Amino acid sequence: YQAKRDRSGAEVYEATRDANTPDRLGLLGDLRRALDAGDVELHYQPKVRFDGQVVGLEALVRWVHPERGRVNPEEFIAMAETSGLMPKLTEYVLDTALAQIAKWRALGLNVPVAVNVSPRDVHSPGFAGAVAARLARHQVPPGSLQLEITEHVLLEDPQRAADTLNGLTGHGVKMSLDDFGTGYSSLVHLRRLPVSELKIDRSFVARLIVDAEDAEIVRCTIDLAHSLGLMVVAEGVEDDETWERLRDLRCDAVQGWLVAAAMPAQEATHWLQARGDRGWQRPAAALPAKR
Numbered sequence: 061y062q063a064k065r066d067r068s069g070a071e072v073y074e075a076t077r078d079a080n081t082p083d084r085l086g087l088l089g090d091l092r093r094a095l096d097a098g099d100v101e102l103h104y105q106p107k108v109r110f111d112g113q114v115v116g117l118e119a120l121v122r123w124v125h126p127e128r129g130r131v132n133p134e135e136f137i138a139m140a141e142t143s144g145l146m147p148k149l150t151e152y153v154l155d156t157a158l159a160q161i162a163k164w165r166a167l168g169l170n171v172p173v174a175v176n177v178s179p180r181d182v183h184s185p186g187f188a189g190a191v192a193a194r195l196a197r198h199q200v201p202p203g204s205l206q207l208e209i210t211e212h213v214l215l216e217d218p219q220r221a222a223d224t225l226n227g228l229t230g231h232g233v234k235m236s237l238d239d240f241g242t243g244y245s246s247l248v249h250l251r252r253l254p255v256s257e258l259k260i261d262r263s264f265v266a267r268l269i270v271d272a273e274d275a276e277i278v279r280c281t282i283d284l285a286h287s288l289g290l291m292v293v294a295e296g297v298e299d300d301e302t303w304e305r306l307r308d309l310r311c312d313a314v315q316g317w318l319v320a321a322a323m324p325a326q327e328a329t330h331w332l333q334a335r336g337d338r339g340w341q342r343p344a345a346a347l348p349a350k351r
């Protein structure tokens with residue numbers, strides 16, 4: 061099979077494609093133990109405005125299996141979701157991210173951090189209260205935490221999901237709608253959900269320059285989001301041309317390898333400190349030549 065590779069070219073382990081070791085149960089046990097041992101890491105990817113201002117960092121979970129190497133997050137997240145391990149993973153990610161926010165605040169770096177939460181979390185009663193309790197324990201102001209949800213939270217029990225989301229925003233936590241365009245939500249849903257940010261899925265962003273229909277979807281999504289008072293973030297921005305097009309379409313912020321890939325906490329700290337108040341500036345070579 062064709063091995064999946066990450067940005068650095070390193071091979072990423074994928075259990076479902078690995079015919080030789082279809083031992084998903086074993087992998088699940090290993091993940092549980094890794095969580096107990098603190099062997100799962102978070103990497104952080106910046107979200108920046110077009111003037112360079114860093115508006116936040118997204119926490120992305122990373123797990124390097126002792127024998128199998130790096131495991132694809134989508135793979136083990138799907139596994140955790142269907143096996144009942146999700147609450148444990150989410151607690152771990154929340155605690156790790158909140159501890160990191162507190163460290164950054166102590167260094168004078170007051171940048172909000174976004175944590176991805178699964179539909180399972182949003183449907184669990186008491187989730188909003190549990191998040192509030194964790195914020196208090198880490199002494200982190202609720203405005204420093206953002207939670208990214210996908211449209212899939214609406215599929216199962218929209219009323220329960222709405223209650224949880226209202227509970228969270230009631231505590232002052234900001235909500236972001238991730239991977240927008242890949243699910244089934246109607247505009248009606250979008251208007252009812254208490255989200256303050258919408259993230260355009262990478263699949264549309266990737267084809268923005270080459271596909272007129274995708275460009276139209278992106279344009280409409282940005283306008284729609286703005287008419288609802290939402291901030292729009294484009295994910296997966298890899299090149300200058302896409303950056304420029306998004307800026308022209310009045311997108312608010314971008315995330316992607318053009319700016320930075322997700323970095324380990326210490327590297328993210330240096331990245332933030334090196335940029336300071338000026339934020340991220342595009343390398344001069346990438347700017348159009350002056351006439």
Ligand code: C2E
Nearest residue numbers: 120121133134137153176177178296297298315316317318
């Ligand atoms: P997502 O939240 O939509 O995260 C964006 C994904 O795109 C990340 O993949 C990120 O590394 C990748 N990415 C960022 N910029 C670029 C780019 O310029 N080009 C390309 N090709 N890719 C880019 P990752 O880290 O593999 O995460 C995949 C998904 O797994 C995430 O999608 C999110 O849904 C989920 N996930 C990650 N961490 C967590 C977590 O802690 N909890 C939960 N429940 N889900 C998580």
Ligand code: MG
Nearest residue numbers: 118176208238
């Ligand atoms: Mg996300």
Ligand code: MG
Nearest residue numbers: 238239259295
């Ligand atoms: Mg996304």
Ligand code: MG
Nearest residue numbers: 238239261262
């Ligand atoms: Mg995604």
